[in-house]
Amino acid sequence: MTYCVAITTDAGLVFCSDSRTNAGVDQVSTYGKMYHFQVPGERQFVILSAGNLATTQAVISQVKRDLRDNAPNSLKTMPDLSEAASYLGEISRQEQDRHASPDGPNAGASFEASFIIGGQIRDDKPRLAMVYPQGNHITTSKDTPYLQIGESKYGKPILDRILTAATSLEIAGRCALVSMDSTMRSNLTVGPPIDLGIYPVDSFALERMRFEEDDEYLRSLTRSWNQNLIEAFDRLPPLAAETELDLE
Amino acid sequence: MTYCVAITTDAGLVFCSDSRTNAGVDQVSTYGKMYHFQVPGERQFVILSAGNLATTQAVISQVKRDLRDNAPNSLKTMPDLSEAASYLGEISRQEQDRHASPDGPNAGASFEASFIIGGQIRDDKPRLAMVYPQGNHITTSKDTPYLQIGESKYGKPILDRILTAATSLEIAGRCALVSMDSTMRSNLTVGPPIDLGIYPVDSFALERMRFEEDDEYLRSLTRSWNQNLIEAFDRLPPLAAETELDLE
Numbered sequence: 001m002t003y004c005v006a007i008t009t010d011a012g013l014v015f016c017s018d019s020r021t022n023a024g025v026d027q028v029s030t031y032g033k034m035y036h037f038q039v040p041g042e043r044q045f046v047i048l049s050a051g052n053l054a055t056t057q058a059v060i061s062q063v064k065r066d067l068r069d070n071a072p073n074s075l076k077t078m079p080d081l082s083e084a085a086s087y088l089g090e091i092s093r094q095e096q097d098r099h100a101s102p103d104g105p106n107a108g109a110s111f112e113a114s115f116i117i118g119g120q121i122r123d124d125k126p127r128l129a130m131v132y133p134q135g136n137h138i139t140t141s142k143d144t145p146y147l148q149i150g151e152s153k154y155g156k157p158i159l160d161r162i163l164t165a166a167t168s169l170e171i172a173g174r175c176a177l178v179s180m181d182s183t184m185r186s187n188l189t190v191g192p193p194i195d196l197g198i199y200p201v202d203s204f205a206l207e208r209m210r211f212e213e214d215d216e217y218l219r220s221l222t223r224s225w226n227q228n229l230i231e232a233f234d235r236l237p238p239l240a241a242e243t244e245l246d247l248e
Numbered sequence: 249m250t251y252c253v254a255i256t257t258d259a260g261l262v263f264c265s266d267s268r269t270n271a272g273v274d275q276v277s278t279y280g281k282m283y284h285f286q287v288p289g290e291r292q293f294v295i296l297s298a299g300n301l302a303t304t305q306a307v308i309s310q311v312k313r314d315l316r317d318n319a320p321n322s323l324k325t326m327p328d329l330s331e332a333a334s335y336l337g338e339i340s341r342q343e344q345d346r347h348a349s350p351d352g353p354n355a356g357a358s359f360e361a362s363f364i365i366g367g368q369i370r371d372d373k374p375r376l377a378m379v380y381p382q383g384n385h386i387t388t389s390k391d392t393p394y395l396q397i398g399e400s401k402y403g404k405p406i407l408d409r410i411l412t413a414a415t416s417l418e419i420a421g422r423c424a425l426v427s428m429d430s431t432m433r434s435n436l437t438v439g440p441p442i443d444l445g446i447y448p449v450d451s452f453a454l455e456r457m458r459f460e461e462d463d464e465y466l467r468s469l470t471r472s473w474n475q476n477l478i479e480a481f482d483r484l485p486p487l488a489a490e491t492e493l494d495l496e
Contacts, residue, residue, distance in 0.1 A: 154404060156402060157433060161474060173487045186404050233473075
């Protein structure tokens with residue numbers, strides 16, 4: 001499994017992904033799931049991937065080939081982020097169909113993959129889109145300034161509580177790491193190293209950070225969050241007054 | 249959808265369930281999902297239900313009929329909680345099979361339901377079990393002193409952080425409500441009123457509370473939790489020091 005989240009705020013974009021892949025619990029590997037593509041000063045794209053590893057690798061390879069070969073359709077030629085998401089969805093769909101044709105030897109097997117693509121093309125603002133396994137895509141809204149793929153539920157509540165369009169990149173980045181921490185704690189198949197990418201609006205430069213399992217900041221964040229949550233819980237109004245039982 | 253959680257600690261048992269059922273988003277109703285059965289002074293059972301409403305209602309009806317008719321197998325006659333869970337699973341399995349036989353008119357449709365059953369039989373300690381749609385069941389462990397059915401992921405992280413065998417019933421009850429709050433916030437199909445049941449060990453008496461949507465305690469809990477979480481987040485070590493960008 002995988003967990004990836006991308007956030008858009010007025011200040012820019014934040015991307016966060018884990019690096020664990022598994023086929024059953026005994027075949028666990030580490031693969032980054034964050035890919036960066038750029039035309040310096042012109043366009044920046046980050047792609048996050050989840051799902052079948054063979055599919056996601058094949059899709060990323062095709063995206064790279066199209067760039068290298070100056071293909072008519074590539075991340076260099078797409079007029080906007082929505083078209084780039086359609087292009088990515090089309091490649092993903094083709095790659096899945098190649099292996100999972102309904103009358104072929106793999107009929108019934110699933111090679112599904114999901115992607116988040118985000119970035120900025122000059123003269124447009126930064127944007128995000130999530131590409132479904134079916135190839136279509138959705139974007140963020142003012143009320144939901146983030147997108148998730150993979151094991152998304154454990155880490156969703158904190159995003160809902162913290163993020164707005166006005167959130168700074170520092171807070172959005174921290175929120176993504178906390179969301180990742182909640183997910184890792186509850187699901188063994190999501191794990192470090194954690195990749196974090198921060199893209200300030202109009203910068204046309206991505207800052208990438210990688211947090212290993214023993215990274216000092218990640219450990220202090222995890223420890224503080226656990227401690228702060230317990231304290232936050234302790235300060236809630238006690239239930240005891242509501243009941244007739246002596247609950248202590 | 250539904251969210252139910254049950255907790256076992258050294259001090260007793262806690263049960264919590266929402267009351268929303270839906271078949272599509274336009275057919276939403278309120279049904280309690282917590283059922284209490286007792287032989288005063290002898291045995292106490294609480295059943296929480298999730299899944300197909302027709303199945304869960306039919307199962308609960310059968311459990312009641314068996315009690316009323318003094319059937320050879322009923323919650324009155326089960327020697328221990330594990331047998332009671334098997335009995336419940338058997339009824340559930342039969343009820344599902346009746347409607348979903350593979351060559352009948354409903355072939356392919358799902359009538360699945362899950363249950364948590366908990367309680368105490370005299371001379372045994374309080375116990376919990378979760379009954380899968382397939383009819384088999386699991387119980388808690390020292391490290392995982394809770395069971396969930398329904399929409400369980402949003403509310404899991406707080407349970408993992410707070411609950412141990414030594415947790416008081418007050419804290420376990422509050423933790424169940426906070427877990428419910430996170431779930432309601434992220435999933436529209438889980439909603440109030442919220443039923444809370446608290447069973448102190450060896451008491452052979454269940455205290456039941458119902459929190460309506462405008463309940464003062466529930467509202468103050470929700471508001472405090474949101475506020476405390478934001479403060480807990482604000483006190484985390486800032487990410488800014490980790491990066492070379494000016495993120496504020």
